[in-house]
Amino acid sequence: MEGATGDGAFSIPQCDSCDKPAILEQAYSGRILCGKHLAKSVRKKISRELRKQLTLRKGSHTTVLVAVSGGKDSAVLLDVLVDLLGQRRDVTIVAGTVDEGIEGYRPPSIECAASLCERLGVRHEVVTYPELSFLEMDEVVNRLPMAVSKDNNAPRMACAYCGVFRRQGINHLAEKVGADVVALGHNLDDMAQTVLMNVSNGDLERTLRLAPHTSTPVQGLAPRIVPLRWVPEQEVHLYALHRELPLHHEECPNARGALRWRHRDMVAKMEADVPGTRHGLVKMADQVKALRDEVVALGGGGGRPPPPQPCSRCGNMTSGEQCKACDMRDLLMDEDQSKL
Numbered sequence: 001m002e003g004a005t006g007d008g009a010f011s012i013p014q015c016d017s018c019d020k021p022a023i024l025e026q027a028y029s030g031r032i033l034c035g036k037h038l039a040k041s042v043r044k045k046i047s048r049e050l051r052k053q054l055t056l057r058k059g060s061h062t063t064v065l066v067a068v069s070g071g072k073d074s075a076v077l078l079d080v081l082v083d084l085l086g087q088r089r090d091v092t093i094v095a096g097t098v099d100e101g102i103e104g105y106r107p108p109s110i111e112c113a114a115s116l117c118e119r120l121g122v123r124h125e126v127v128t129y130p131e132l133s134f135l136e137m138d139e140v141v142n143r144l145p146m147a148v149s150k151d152n153n154a155p156r157m158a159c160a161y162c163g164v165f166r167r168q169g170i171n172h173l174a175e176k177v178g179a180d181v182v183a184l185g186h187n188l189d190d191m192a193q194t195v196l197m198n199v200s201n202g203d204l205e206r207t208l209r210l211a212p213h214t215s216t217p218v219q220g221l222a223p224r225i226v227p228l229r230w231v232p233e234q235e236v237h238l239y240a241l242h243r244e245l246p247l248h249h250e251e252c253p254n255a256r257g258a259l260r261w262r263h264r265d266m267v268a269k270m271e272a273d274v275p276g277t278r279h280g281l282v283k284m285a286d287q288v289k290a291l292r293d294e295v296v297a298l299g300g301g302g303g304r305p306p307p308p309q310p311c312s313r314c315g316n317m318t319s320g321e322q323c324k325a326c327d328m329r330d331l332l333m334d335e336d337q338s339k340l
């Protein structure tokens with residue numbers, strides 16, 4: 001068979017750019033790629049997106065905080081960013097990890113993150129929830145026994161708490177290292193799931209706040225960029241394996257209780273049925289954001305939420321009087337009191 005290596009029923013398709021055996025067929029593009037050419041295509045996508053999302057000003061220095069977890073997405077993000085920007089004198093890359101306090105899961109993943117940073121020669125900062133005056137997630141889960149039930153109908157509070165606390169952890173690290181920009185490792189699947197989740201919830205506000213924040217920075221916060229947003233999860237994984245990056249493969253034990261888990265299945269099914277669905281979802285969010293920007297540019301009211309202000313309790317930026325993390329902390333204390 002032309003374009004294939006080997007023979008008979010087990011023939012492996014050949015890369016469409018060289019004579020090596022392929023490791024991936026991209027249903028959404030029709031391309032067939034070997035490891036080397038897949039890595040090249042992933043790098044190209046990230047580099048193109050980085051040019052759009054990261055504005056480097058002549059004569060000024062930029063510090064990029066890369067949020068790393070030990071997992072494949074942030075490992076690929078850091079590896080490619082170091083490759084693309086590591087030699088620049090006007091850019092400093094620092095990696096940061098938030099330790100949520102999840103026994104058996106976070107410690108080995110922090111080790112992977114640390115070993116990747118060592119390999120790439122990148123400074124690595126870690127902050128724990130107790131250092132931020134939050135309870136460790138294991139303790140949160142104890143206080144909310146229903147929160148992490150595997151039953152889909154059970155409350156899914158653990159991740160709601162964790163997400164709010166982690167956001168503050170990243171803000172804390174960004175401030176500590178003087179970051180101008182925070183790079184997050186969200187891949188195409190993550191982004192598509194988030195868009196679908198927001199649409200299902202009728203949450204336009206969250207869609208408008210979706211990263212990248214390049215054209216809509218939030219006052220007092222380092223803007224988030226998401227250079228992996230057009231790279232499918234499977235390709236991120238294959239790139240990480242191709243580059244032999246140290247990876248932690250386990251899922252967080254609380255993840256299956258999360259609402260995202262369901263949307264993950266839905267997006268995967270939709271993509272298998274109609275290749276290109278993930279791209280469509282993310283493009284749709286981009287179009288809604290662009291529409292908002294047009295309305296704001298024309299002087300239309302209501303396009304943007306009011307600028308954030310410091311939380312009356314902890315000083316972190318918030319759109320209300322008190323920030324979400326302080327709300328959550330109060331809720332946990334109430335939960336604890338009610339058990340007494």
Ligand code: SF4
Pocket residue numbers: 100137158159160162163252253254255258
């Ligand atoms: S799955 Fe939920 S609890 Fe686990 S790290 Fe993610 S947000 Fe936190």
Ligand SMILES: [Zn+2]
Pocket residue numbers: 015016017018019020033034035036037
């Ligand atoms: Zn090839």
Ligand SMILES: [Zn+2]
Pocket residue numbers: 311312313314315316322323324325326
């Ligand atoms: Zn607060």
